[in-house]
Amino acid sequence: MGAYKKNLNMLGNSMVKCNMSRGDTTSQNQGESPSSRDKYLKRRKFLRAAGGMSVAGLLAGCAGNGADSEATTTEEPAPTTTTTEPDTEPSLEEQYPGLRILSPEPENAEAASHSTYTNMVTQEEEFYIRNHYPTPEIDEDEWSVTLDGLVDSDVELSMDELKREFPTETVFHTMQCSGNGRSYFDPQVGGNQWSFGAVGNAEWTGVPVSAVLDAYGAETGEDKWLTVMGGEAPDGEDIFTRSIPMEKVMEDAMLAFEMNGRPIPPDHGFPVRFIVPGWYGNNNVKWVSRMHVMDKMVYPNETWEPNDGRLYTHWQQYSYRIFGNNVEGPNFNEEISEFDTQGQMESAEIDHPYLYDQLVKSIVGFPTDGETVTHGVDGSIEIIGVAWGGDDDVESVEVSTDGGDTWNEAEFMRPTIGPYSWRLFRYMWDPEPGDYTIVSRATDDNEFTQPATISDQDADAANKARIMNDTYPWNQKGYGNNAYMPHGVDVTVI
Numbered sequence: 063m064g065a066y067k068k069n070l071n072m073l074g075n076s077m078v079k080c081n082m083s084r085g086d087t088t089s090q091n092q093g094e095s096p097s098s099r100d101k102y103l104k105r106r107k108f109l110r111a112a113g114g115m116s117v118a119g120l121l122a123g124c125a126g127n128g129a130d131s132e133a134t135t136t137e138e139p140a141p142t143t144t145t146t147e148p149d150t151e152p153s154l155e156e157q158y159p160g161l162r163i164l165s166p167e168p169e170n171a172e173a174a175s176h177s178t179y180t181n182m183v184t185q186e187e188e189f190y191i192r193n194h195y196p197t198p199e200i201d202e203d204e205w206s207v208t209l210d211g212l213v214d215s216d217v218e219l220s221m222d223e224l225k226r227e228f229p230t231e232t233v234f235h236t237m238q239c240s241g242n243g244r245s246y247f248d249p250q251v252g253g254n255q256w257s258f259g260a261v262g263n264a265e266w267t268g269v270p271v272s273a274v275l276d277a278y279g280a281e282t283g284e285d286k287w288l289t290v291m292g293g294e295a296p297d298g299e300d301i302f303t304r305s306i307p308m309e310k311v312m313e314d315a316m317l318a319f320e321m322n323g324r325p326i327p328p329d330h331g332f333p334v335r336f337i338v339p340g341w342y343g344n345n346n347v348k349w350v351s352r353m354h355v356m357d358k359m360v361y362p363n364e365t366w367e368p369n370d371g372r373l374y375t376h377w378q379q380y381s382y383r384i385f386g387n388n389v390e391g392p393n394f395n396e397e398i399s400e401f402d403t404q405g406q407m408e409s410a411e412i413d414h415p416y417l418y419d420q421l422v423k424s425i426v427g428f429p430t431d432g433e434t435v436t437h438g439v440d441g442s443i444e445i446i447g448v449a450w451g452g453d454d455d456v457e458s459v460e461v462s463t464d465g466g467d468t469w470n471e472a473e474f475m476r477p478t479i480g481p482y483s484w485r486l487f488r489y490m491w492d493p494e495p496g497d498y499t500i501v502s503r504a505t506d507d508n509e510f511t512q513p514a515t516i517s518d519q520d521a522d523a524a525n526k527a528r529i530m531n532d533t534y535p536w537n538q539k540g541y542g543n544n545a546y547m548p549h550g551v552d553v554t555v556i
């Protein structure tokens with residue numbers, strides 16, 4: 063019971079900040095007051111300035127102040143790095159020069175340029191941010207992850223215990239928001255209007271969740287589920303909760319502390335984030351506060367201890383479901399046994415697929431849309447892009463320079479950096495001067511190929527929530543779009 067209490071405190075009203083002063087306690091919840099927000103941004107600036115520091119040093123820089131300290135100045139970097147920084151709040155645009163901001167609070171932003179998709183690893187500056195609630199400010203010394211449900215003993219693990227008592231692993235994981243490409247739906251659907259930029263590839267480092275579950279005698283049979291909760295929801299809001307099938311959890315889910323070799327930035331889940339390699343972003347719960355082992359997925363009217371009236375099911379059963387125009391809302395399931403999104407779309411048993419494993423997709427990174435290009439020294443233009451297949455391999459990529467009429471086989475660049483990373487591809491092109499539309503389409507090792515366009519609102523494909531007739535199903539929430547035509551690039555060759 064004690065563990066629950068402490069955990070709930072954290073969820074409810076003591077999101078402890080690095081720079082929190084004692085007098086700030088009424089406004090500490092979501093950092094909404096100007097003063098706490100100022101301090102927060104100051105800290106973020108510090109984190110960015112400290113890019114070269116070791117992990118230990120960087121974490122100590124925050125924790126060393128203690129949660130009660132007013133002493134914001136002690137964690138400022140050396141004067142040489144601060145004198146050039148203006149003492150004003152940097153805008154989100156300044157913090158993330160490679161992002162197009164969709165909403166400042168909660169923060170939602172996507173890669174602004176196709177050029178992000180010429181790089182194997184996506185840097186923080188260009189990595190999309192997708193938040194339902196404002197980014198919490200967390201002191202990692204005060205943070206813990208509770209494990210309960212079908213376990214031998216409930217436990218509350220400090221960050222230090224998590225980091226020191228379990229083996230460390232690393233994985234490159236291409237993570238895409240299931241709403242990426244939503245802006246191309248016609249008629250338009252509600253929600254953030256993501257175009258092509260809500261996908262990135264990062265290296266995540268942390269501990270295998272299987273090691274933690276095994277250590278505390280969790281039931282880990284294939285019919286079990288791990289329900290993972292984020293710790294940032296404001297009072298009265300649904301906890302960001304996802305139920306992940308135990309089979310996948312035991313295979314390779316991770317509690318990650320680092321993104322691209324540095325502590326995970328606050329916007330991406332500091333101090334600890336759930337990583338489900340190959341699966342849509344919504345499964346990758348940030349600011350993890352609790353993991354609950356269950357014999358089904360989280361279901362409406364779920365009650366478990368503590369039954370504190372909080373809501374858990376919204377982000378699992380209502381949201382992140384694919385359903386067409388003629389459907390009032392998604393039906394709920396206690397369990398499903400097909401997690402491949404394409405497999406669910408084709409399954410007779412699942413009416414409204416859940417967004418788990420990612421559909422195969424690709425995007426052109428060079429040239430960018432609207433660009434004028436010239437031939438290289440060898441007389442050709444190198445078209446570059448990335449392709450990924452979720453937890454399936456990408457088998458091949460084709461490139462068209464005439465808007466999808468004719469296709470050419472692209473070649474993969476080396477190296478490969480693991481089964482869940484996108485692959486870079488190239489096509490050497492030798493065109494006459496003129497205007498062209500370049501698109502790419504990928505095929506995975508199940509022989510699924512990206513469709514060309516999005517279906518009409520009332521087409522068969524939409525009603526059945528299926529990829530048919532080379533179209534992706536228009537769906538009410540705008541999820542899962544992997545059609546290639548909408549994000550083609552128009553270029554001029556001179």
Ligand SMILES: Nc1nc2c(c(=O)[nH]1)N[C@H]1C(S)=C(S)[C@@H](COP(=O)(O)O)O[C@H]1N2
Nearest residue numbers: 190191192194239292302330343344347348
């Ligand atoms: N706790 C919590 N975790 C979350 C979210 C959230 O709002 N709260 N958003 C999810 C969604 S929808 C996506 S696409 C990814 C985005 O991760 P990023 O902001 O690091 O790119 O985080 C997921 N994890």
Ligand SMILES: [Mo]
Nearest residue numbers: 239240343344
């Ligand atoms: Mo998302």
